[in-house]
Amino acid sequence: MTESRRSFKEMCAEFDVTPRTLRYYEYIELLQPDREGRSRFYGPREVARMKLILRGRKFGFQLEDIRQWLLIYENEGTKAQMQAWVELADRQLLELAEQKSQLNEAMDELQSLRDSIAAEIR
Known part of the structure; x- marks a missing residue:
């Protein structure tokens, strides 16, 4: 080998x-x-x-998106693959920003609830 x-x-x-x-x-x-x-x-x-x-x-991409992206290189070359990557990245950045917003909201709510319960038990 x-x-x-x-x-x-x-x-x-x-x-x-x-x-x-x-x-x-x-x-x-x-x-x-x-x-x-x-x-x-x-x-x-x-x-x-x-x-x-x-x-x-x-980065959170779906396997099918990755598969399609890899196929672009084989069928159309580097430039087409890079263009597809930019489009995929733009979509994923929007998705991640939404997830981040939801996570921040959940953390703020949890912190508030925790603080109010901690104040009650003192």
Whole structure:
């Protein structure tokens, strides 16, 4: 095995994902490892895609959005992919801002309730 290829087990360990997650990413065509018999091997392309997938998940993107975004690169090239990324990021930023607002509201309400109950028990 060459250094640029990783086994299934190595990919799980490197990216701290479960075997089930890695198999699922393959099932939904986010990853396409080389197969040798029953073994799977992941080259530089798959490693780069895995980094992008995990970064996208960190930012809250849906797996289908990530899959479509990766397909744009394969079908239309870098510029189209970057344009799609900007559009996805704009949408996600709006969604995250709304979630942040809701979270701040819930925290303020909880703090107020906590303070009033703490005052009652003194």
